[in-house]
Amino acid sequence: MSVDAEFELRDLRVKNGGKEILKGVDLILRRGETHALMGPNGSGKSTLASVIMGHPDYEVIGGDLLFRGQSLLGLAPEERAKRGVFLAFQYPVAVPGVSVARFLKAAVEAVRGKTTGTGGFLKGVREQMKTLEMSDAFLDRGLNDGFSGGEKKRLEILQMLLLKPALGVLDETDSGLDIDALRIVAEGVNRLRGPDLTLLVITHYERLLKLIEPDHLHVLLEGRIVFSGGPEAVQNLEQHGYDWIREQVGAEAVA
Amino acid sequence: MTHVLTTASKLVQDYRYGFVTDIAEDAVPKGLNEDIVRLISAKKGEPDWMTDWRLAAFRHWQTLTEPHWARADYAPIDYQDIRYYSAPRQNAKKGEVDPELAKTFEKLGVPLHERGALAGVAVDAVFDSVSVATTQRERLKKLGIIFCSMSEAIREHGELVRQYLGSVVPPTDNFFAALNSAVFTDGSFCFIPRGVRCPIELSTYFRINAISTGQFERTLIIAEPESYVSYIEGCTAPARDENQLHAAIVELVALEGAQIKYSTVQNWFAGDAEGKGGIYNFVTKRGHCRGARSRISWTQVEVGAAITWKYPSVILEGADSVGEFYSVAFTNNRMQADTGTKMIHLGPRTRSTIVSKGISGGQSANTYRGLVKVLPKAAGARNHTCCDSMLLGPHCSANTFPVIESRNATAITEHEATTSRISEEQLFYLRSRGLDEETATALIVHGFCKEVLKELPLEFAVEAVKLLELKLEHSVG
Numbered sequence: 208m209s210v211d212a213e214f215e216l217r218d219l220r221v222k223n224g225g226k227e228i229l230k231g232v233d234l235i236l237r238r239g240e241t242h243a244l245m246g247p248n249g250s251g252k253s254t255l256a257s258v259i260m261g262h263p264d265y266e267v268i269g270g271d272l273l274f275r276g277q278s279l280l281g282l283a284p285e286e287r288a289k290r291g292v293f294l295a296f297q298y299p300v301a302v303p304g305v306s307v308a309r310f311l312k313a314a315v316e317a318v319r320g321k322t323t324g325t326g327g328f329l330k331g332v333r334e335q336m337k338t339l340e341m342s343d344a345f346l347d348r349g350l351n352d353g354f355s356g357g358e359k360k361r362l363e364i365l366q367m368l369l370l371k372p373a374l375g376v377l378d379e380t381d382s383g384l385d386i387d388a389l390r391i392v393a394e395g396v397n398r399l400r401g402p403d404l405t406l407l408v409i410t411h412y413e414r415l416l417k418l419i420e421p422d423h424l425h426v427l428l429e430g431r432i433v434f435s436g437g438p439e440a441v442q443n444l445e446q447h448g449y450d451w452i453r454e455q456v457g458a459e460a461v462a
Numbered sequence: 463m464t465h466v467l468t469t470a471s472k473l474v475q476d477y478r479y480g481f482v483t484d485i486a487e488d489a490v491p492k493g494l495n496e497d498i499v500r501l502i503s504a505k506k507g508e509p510d511w512m513t514d515w516r517l518a519a520f521r522h523w524q525t526l527t528e529p530h531w532a533r534a535d536y537a538p539i540d541y542q543d544i545r546y547y548s549a550p551r552q553n554a555k556k557g558e559v560d561p562e563l564a565k566t567f568e569k570l571g572v573p574l575h576e577r578g579a580l581a582g583v584a585v586d587a588v589f590d591s592v593s594v595a596t597t598q599r600e601r602l603k604k605l606g607i608i609f610c611s612m613s614e615a616i617r618e619h620g621e622l623v624r625q626y627l628g629s630v631v632p633p634t635d636n637f638f639a640a641l642n643s644a645v646f647t648d649g650s651f652c653f654i655p656r657g658v659r660c661p662i663e664l665s666t667y668f669r670i671n672a673i674s675t676g677q678f679e680r681t682l683i684i685a686e687p688e689s690y691v692s693y694i695e696g697c698t699a700p701a702r703d704e705n706q707l708h709a710a711i712v713e714l715v716a717l718e719g720a721q722i723k724y725s726t727v728q729n730w731f732a733g734d735a736e737g738k739g740g741i742y743n744f745v746t747k748r749g750h751c752r753g754a755r756s757r758i759s760w761t762q763v764e765v766g767a768a769i770t771w772k773y774p775s776v777i778l779e780g781a782d783s784v785g786e787f788y789s790v791a792f793t794n795n796r797m798q799a800d801t802g803t804k805m806i807h808l809g810p811r812t813r814s815t816i817v818s819k820g821i822s823g824g825q826s827a828n829t830y831r832g833l834v835k836v837l838p839k840a841a842g843a844r845n846h847t848c849c850d851s852m853l854l855g856p857h858c859s860a861n862t863f864p865v866i867e868s869r870n871a872t873a874i875t876e877h878e879a880t881t882s883r884i885s886e887e888q889l890f891y892l893r894s895r896g897l898d899e900e901t902a903t904a905l906i907v908h909g910f911c912k913e914v915l916k917e918l919p920l921e922f923a924v925e926a927v928k929l930l931e932l933k934l935e936h937s938v939g
Contacts, residue, residue, distance in 0.1 A: 260894045263886065284893035294894055300887045304909025310895075313905065317896030349909065366895065 213238040213405040214374050220269035221258050228254045230430035239402040243416050244409045246427035247449050252409045253297060256378035260294040261287050288318055291373030295363040295380050301351040308346040318370050335368045339395050356383030364395040376407045381415035393418035413445045426452050480701030480731060483566045483671050489548040494541050499644050502547045506613045509620060519633035519643030526637045532800035533829045533861060534769045544707060546645045548672040549592040559595045572667045584609055586666045590675055591647035608653040609664050612680050615651035622653060626684055630713035630750045638709040638744045646680035654689040663692050663919055670699035676707040685720035692723040694922055699731045703739045705768060710745045718753025725918050727926050730766040737796030740768025747774035751783035759786040761917040763926045765933050775804035778812035785814040788914040792933055793826035802832040807840035816847040819911045822858035829861040834875055836868040843873040851881040852910055904931045
């Protein structure tokens with residue numbers, strides 16, 4: 208493995224419901240880098256996000272996921288979270304009756320491994336909420352219960368700000384957001400960026416990548432990474448779509 | 463298999479109320495006949511009318527057969543193999559509590575001295591067949607509130623008891639009600655006079671200790687016009703291989719404008735993982751909103767007992783009276799719960815709310831059974847029912863049997879019901895935030911029950927949540 212890789216996927220092969228979805232994915236993220244992963248619907252992007260977090264429905268049939276040189280395979284989702292892995296969900300689920308405040312406190316305490324005083328904790332939360340333009344009333348609502356798409360995504364980013372992960376995976380965080388919400392969410396993410404955060408931004412559209420500028424771009428097609436390049440490739444994708452990649456891949460295959 | 467056994471012993475271990483108090487008992491011989499009924503009545507120093515009342519109930523009981531319509535399987539109960547009265551021989555001066563008993567209740571978290579943490583609660587402590595102490599009585603007496611054991615009430619407040627006893631649940635009501643009426647031993651009596659708002663929670667703690675003994679509690683609460691009382695009931699029993707019968711009756715009477723809030727946390731020993739042992743909790747609880755604008759609320763958190771057969775109900779007779787039933791029933795291992803409520807709308811504009819949350823794990827069976835009945839005079843009556851069931855594993859079951867009978871066209875009844883498995887996606891989401899599976903499950907279940915738990919008095923709610931979490935620890939995985 209490469210010595211300074213913070214996060215590495217090595218020939219990762221994943222099955223779900225009897226179907227092979229990831230067919231050997233290789234990816235290296237160095238510490239502090241932001242990588243974008245794009246690809247059309249059905250290419251396996253969300254599967255990859257779920258597998259990184261350890262979703263029990265996905266079966267890893269080959270390869271490995273290494274975080275700081277250690278395999279994540281066999282680790283429960285909560286263990287991964289405690290090691291600093293965070294997934295911002297595309298579709299955060301509702302847990303009725305569990306208040307946002309209670310959930311956030313439980314999550315922060317679980318990840319840090321120690322209890323925290325409620326008063327001070329909530330003060331910190333409210334400050335972060337302000338930056339995401341969320342009202343305090345959020346704290347008393349049932350977790351994601353009846354939340355709009357935009358509210359859910361803000362809450363995901365709020366969690367990331369509070370949990371301060373070492374590896375953040377954003378799964379289509381831009382979907383369902385209007386321009387203003389997108390900007391607020393992106394600003395939240397950008398505040399966290401720095402040498403301590405390695406980021407994998409999974410998205411369908413390049414508009415998010417204008418706000419969260421990646422260091423590298425990868426394209427996933429039918430379960431394989433078919434293209435890796437610098438941030439300038441975002442422009443090409445925007446102008447020419449995935450056909451451009453398909454042609455590139457075809458050309459390379461011919462060459 | 464080993465895993466199952468380990469879990470079982472752990473569960474019994476975790477039932478930290480499963481101990482036995484070593485105390486000499488004054489008990490009647492096993493079995494049931496008229497002599498036993500007379501003996502119980504004599505031991506309690508009852509007047510003749512009470513003895514006759516019991517005998518009439520006993521004679522009626524003999525004509526009845528045990529009901530088996532509930533969804534619960536159990537071997538026939540041998541009523542001649544049960545001891546119907548057992549009282550600890552107290553080694554203490556009159557007016558004091560035997561140190562061994564005081565220690566027992568201390569251990570159960572129910573201190574019987576009047577200082578300290580429970581100052582906001584008056585406690586009637588019932589040990590097997592007798593009440594051993596009732597706290598805060600003097601303070602209550604100044605307000606005209608009577609709070610004492612049923613035995614004392616029969617002796618000291620005979621006329622009140624005679625007027626109300628059996629007026630909500632008559633001895634002929636059902637098999638277990640007839641049995642209780644014949645042999646009931648102790649329980650609490652509360653009388654709140656007109657216009658008085660009881661400033662503290664009244665509570666009864668029921669403890670079964672003696673082996674092979676049934677507990678037949680009898681509680682009667684009377685709220686005079688424009689009065690208010692909040693009453694709490696708790697219970698535990700030793701962990702034993704045998705099944706023990708608890709057949710209680712609770713009667714509530716709310717007169718004009720009165721409000722009674724009755725909360726229960728039922729934590730009888732539930733048996734081990736194989737279904738051995740545990741309490742049969744066959745209980746008739748009913749409230750009667752006799753006066754206009756009166757209100758009765760039942761809130762129950764049922765987490766124990768091998769079998770629960772219990773339908774706290776409200777008869778809504780007074781115009782504009784309100785009945786409420788909030789229930790969480792948690793079953794695990796081989797527990798069987800068949801519980802629910804009846805709301806009988808007699809008066810105009812009577813309203814009722816039913817919120818039932820059933821949670822089943824292990825191989826348990828959890829049934830909601832409810833009846834909403836609107837009679838012809840109940841114009842403008844309203845009911846809203848919501849029954850949700852959550853399954854924690856693949857081997858448990860949940861059933862819902864809601865019956866609505868409306869005989870007044872102006873009445874509005876609404877019913878919602880859901881059954882769901884605990885969602886993998888919810889678990890994954892919470893686990894991805896660092897919460898382990900048990901904590902995540904507890905959080906989901908807590909959220910699921912929130913609507914009910916918020917109805918409990920605050921300190922009691924904290925205890926109930928802790929208890930629920932403890933019970934959940936062994937229901938996952």
